[in-house]
Amino acid sequence: xxxxxxxxxxxxxxxxxxxxxxxxxxxxxxxxxxxxxxxxxxxxxxxxxxxxxxxxxxxxxxxxxxxxxxxxxxxxxxxxxxxxxxxxxxxxxxxxxxxxxxxxxxxxxxxxxxxxxxxxxxxxxxxxxxxxxxxxxxxxxxxxxxxxxxxxxxxxxxxxxxxxxxxxxxxxxxxxxxxxxxxxxxxxxxxxxxxxxxxxxxxxxxxxxxxxxxxxxxxxxxxxxxxxx
Amino acid sequence: xxxxxxxxxxxxxxxxxxxxxxxxxxxxxxxxxxxxxxxxxxxxxxxxxxxxxxxxxxxxxxxxxxxxxxxxxxxxxxxxxxxxxxxxxxxxxxxxxxxxxxxxxxxxxxxxxxxxxxxxxxxxxxxxxxxxxxxxxxxxxxxxxxxxxxxxxxxxxxxxxxxxxxxxxxxxxxxxxxxxxxxxxxxxxxxxxxxxxxxxxxxxxxxxxxxxxxxxxxxxxxxxxxxxxxxxxxxxxxxxxxxxxxxxxxxxxxxxxx
Numbered sequence: 045x046x047x048x049x050x051x052x053x054x055x056x057x058x059x060x061x062x063x064x065x066x067x068x069x070x071x072x073x074x075x076x077x078x079x080x081x082x083x084x085x086x087x088x089x090x091x092x093x094x095x096x097x098x099x100x101x102x103x104x105x106x107x108x109x110x111x112x113x114x115x116x117x118x119x120x121x122x123x124x125x126x127x128x129x130x131x132x133x134x135x136x137x138x139x140x141x142x143x144x145x146x147x148x149x150x151x152x153x154x155x156x157x158x159x160x161x162x163x164x165x166x167x168x169x170x171x172x173x174x175x176x177x178x179x180x181x182x183x184x185x186x187x188x189x190x191x192x193x194x195x196x197x198x199x200x201x202x203x204x205x206x207x208x209x210x211x212x213x214x215x216x217x218x219x220x221x222x223x224x225x226x227x228x229x230x231x232x233x234x235x236x237x238x239x240x241x242x243x244x245x246x247x248x249x250x251x252x253x254x255x256x257x258x259x260x261x262x263x264x265x266x267x268x269x270x271x272x273x
Numbered sequence: 274x275x276x277x278x279x280x281x282x283x284x285x286x287x288x289x290x291x292x293x294x295x296x297x298x299x300x301x302x303x304x305x306x307x308x309x310x311x312x313x314x315x316x317x318x319x320x321x322x323x324x325x326x327x328x329x330x331x332x333x334x335x336x337x338x339x340x341x342x343x344x345x346x347x348x349x350x351x352x353x354x355x356x357x358x359x360x361x362x363x364x365x366x367x368x369x370x371x372x373x374x375x376x377x378x379x380x381x382x383x384x385x386x387x388x389x390x391x392x393x394x395x396x397x398x399x400x401x402x403x404x405x406x407x408x409x410x411x412x413x414x415x416x417x418x419x420x421x422x423x424x425x426x427x428x429x430x431x432x433x434x435x436x437x438x439x440x441x442x443x444x445x446x447x448x449x450x451x452x453x454x455x456x457x458x459x460x461x462x463x464x465x466x467x468x469x470x471x472x473x474x475x476x477x478x479x480x481x482x483x484x485x486x487x488x489x490x491x492x493x494x495x496x497x498x499x500x501x502x503x504x505x506x507x508x509x510x511x512x513x514x515x516x517x518x519x520x521x522x523x524x525x526x527x528x529x530x531x
Contacts, residue, residue, distance in 0.1 A: 094434055096433070096434065114431075114435070115431065115434045115435075116431075117430050117431065117434075120428075120430050125478075126303060126427065126478045126479075126487075127478060127479050127480060127481055127482055127487075128427065128481075128482065128483070128484070129482040129483060131483075132482060132483040132484060133427070133428070136423055136424045136427055136428050136431075136432075137424070137431075137435075138420060139420050139421050139423065139424035139425075139432065139435065139436060140420060140421065141420055142417050142419075142420070143420070144416060144419045144420070168482065170482060186428075186431065187431075190435065
């Protein structure tokens with residue numbers, strides 16, 4: 045049984061149709077890549093999946109019930125404007141309950157996530173002073189602290205060097221194996237997607253193509269400028 | 274000087290206002306609501322002028338105008354991207370109305386001075402109790418909402434997806450700022466709200482590494498500045514706002530040094 049099923053989703057803004065007839069399934073323990081040119085509406089589709097936008101047509105179905113999810117959006121500016129440490133930034137995920145302080149269990153979970161994301165040694169440094177790769181891992185740690193069953197990454201490895209990228213993807217893979225989590229990654233990085241994803245949806249105005257990752261070739265994607273190889 | 278009731282009132286009310294302004298200021302500045310805070314003080318000016326005109330206490334007029342307009346701005350902002358322009362337009366209306374109410378009330382100069390620059394030494398015991406009570410309610414609310422408020426103010430990008438009542442929290446937060454602006458204006462005046470709400474928070478956000486440290490820094494600066502300003506004002510017979518403005522601005526400017 046799939047974790048998520050998109051049935052015939054369409055989206056129209058001010059008479060402009062972004063796409064129609066989007067069909068896709070996400071499964072527990074699998075990594076799914078959402079591809080497409082800039083402006084095709086990938087982030088919009090994520091917002092539809094997460095219930096922040098109502099689609100113009102079609103249905104978003106959660107056959108096993110809506111899972112706990114975490115979303116790592118792109119283009120975060122807020123974190124770099126203040127003096128917060130990486131640890132304090134990651135701990136913002138503890139956002140429910142009335143207790144102003146962290147419990148012992150919460151502190152332990154925080155330490156574990158920081159260690160898993162290779163951030164323990166720099167956890168007390170200011171996030172504003174962290175490198176691009178460290179900052180992305182902090183965003184990831186903040187998401188993983190929620191222990192999501194579905195992790196959504198919006199261009200989480202963009203502008204990262206190959207070493208940082210690999211380190212980030214290894215953290216994600218380890219978490220995924222331990223928790224049987226489903227990962228949905230929006231990316232323009234085709235080699236990365238080929239290496240880590242199980243299947244993909246190439247989003248286009250007519251709904252796009254969903255296929256196993258082995259079917260993803262340069263010819264499939266048409267060699268457009270969205271292919272950052 | 275402690276035998277004078279006006280001095281006791283000024284210290285008690287000034288301390289209460291400084292504490293809440295420090296606390297709420299951290300969240301307001303973190304959320305990027307500095308301009309909103311400034312505009313709410315201008316709206317507060319219109320509200321207080323309306324109070325004078327209608328024969329109400331200025332605080333009541335301020336609370337009414339600030340609460341209604343903060344919710345209106347919030348509603349308009351939800352539909353429009355240029356939020357700063359909406360805030361600017363509402364501010365223009367507020368200042369225009371404020372001048373009109375002041376003129377109609379027939380108390381133009383003394384009333385305007387007291388609204389714009391504060392009159393902490395003229396607070397009565399009743400005013401003081403009211404300010405302490407309102408400050409206590411705001412602190413309790415901040416304490417109860419601390420966890421969601423932290424996420425909302427410091428990382429709205431993800432809070433929008435994970436906080437179950439994100440929009441409701443946003444509205445509650447705006448009303449909270451509006452209330453703090455209204456009560457802070459009793460001490461420092463509508464024109465100089467940012468002295469207490471935004472400058473100590475500005476230092477705190479640069480220097481603190483955790484939200485708790487930021488709250489402690491902002492409250493210490495607001496409270497210390499308020500006490501020092503009250504003493505200097507008492508000794509020199511100049512308005513409290515003068516000293517508070519200089520102390521807090523100096524603290525912020527020196528925090529810019531690495």
